[in-house]
Amino acid sequence: MQEYQIVVDAASDLPAELAAELGVVTVPILVTFDGEPTQMTNEIEPKEFYAKLRTGQGVHTASPNISIFRSFMEPYLKEGKDVIYMGFSSGLSGMFHMGELAADELREAYPERTIVTLDTLCASLGYGLLVYHAVQKQREGATLDELTAYLEENKMHLAHWFTVEDLFFLKRGGRISATTAVVGSMLSIKPVMHCDDEGHLTKVGTVRGRKASIEALFHRMEQSVITPEGHTVYICHGDCIEDAERLATLIRSKWAVKDVMIGYTGPAVGAHSGPGTVALFFLATER
Numbered sequence: 001m002q003e004y005q006i007v008v009d010a011a012s013d014l015p016a017e018l019a020a021e022l023g024v025v026t027v028p029i030l031v032t033f034d035g036e037p038t039q040m041t042n043e044i045e046p047k048e049f050y051a052k053l054r055t056g057q058g059v060h061t062a063s064p065n066i067s068i069f070r071s072f073m074e075p076y077l078k079e080g081k082d083v084i085y086m087g088f089s090s091g092l093s094g095m096f097h098m099g100e101l102a103a104d105e106l107r108e109a110y111p112e113r114t115i116v117t118l119d120t121l122c123a124s125l126g127y128g129l130l131v132y133h134a135v136q137k138q139r140e141g142a143t144l145d146e147l148t149a150y151l152e153e154n155k156m157h158l159a160h161w162f163t164v165e166d167l168f169f170l171k172r173g174g175r176i177s178a179t180t181a182v183v184g185s186m187l188s189i190k191p192v193m194h195c196d197d198e199g200h201l202t203k204v205g206t207v208r209g210r211k212a213s214i215e216a217l218f219h220r221m222e223q224s225v226i227t228p229e230g231h232t233v234y235i236c237h238g239d240c241i242e243d244a245e246r247l248a249t250l251i252r253s254k255w256a257v258k259d260v261m262i263g264y265t266g267p268a269v270g271a272h273s274g275p276g277t278v279a280l281f282f283l284a285t286e287r
Helices: 016-022 046-054 066-078 095-109 124-139 144-157 167-172 178-186 210-224 241-254 267-273
Strands: 004-009 025-027 030-033 059-062 082-087 115-119 158-163 189-195 201-208 232-237 259-264 278-283
Touching (some): 004 066, 025 066, 046 059, 046 267, 059 267, 066 095, 082 095, 082 124, 082 144, 124 144, 124 158, 124 278, 158 210, 189 210, 201 210, 210 241, 210 278
Parallel strands (some): 004 025, 232 259
Antiparallel strands (some): 030 059, 158 278, 232 278
């Protein structure tokens, strides 16, 4: 049986316990707050991260360099395993490109091994949910070629829907204008956004009020979900667990899903979406 290791990066937002259970290796992201030393994502508690965002501290995230990527991939090549790196959407970050460069170097050093790099075009726990499905295929005995083909075919069916509480975080990231942020905040307008086929975060619509924005995510799932019974759904949140649980309750009241896994939106996306972000991920007829 062909042995291969699945490598991901911290933008997948998989909790450490779940990543360990799945047997995947996570490359950390670099995070810097105003006036503080750079930290790795695995050194930061989610609640601490969002507490700092709420105080107005500036945050900068950066991709790991080639050397860091190599240090997480190379041990498995030395063991005689092949490697597949499933990367954060190239539409949102240069991280996947850094992983590709590391893989190129390693292919020269280990010509007898196979190293696959796959741009998931996914973000946060949408990316994490694709990783979950990849592990299930691996455990069913899929070869590396079979897994790669499955991921390329199905990544466009991984729906990402989300909303935010504070429009000014989207303004700082250049997603909306200052005028839209001010007027939207005054009128309690909430955006409904998704990750499109190019892996970009795109606004699809707006609703008025927090409750309506949570329900809008649920309605998007109603419109496009593929056979939810028996499937796992992921929800992530920007330190607003009550809203995430409200969305999970709506889902469980409608479908006999296998599980609803709730986790934090990590720094790669959370630095730009802010506290109060709620996102929903599931297999769908289209993104």
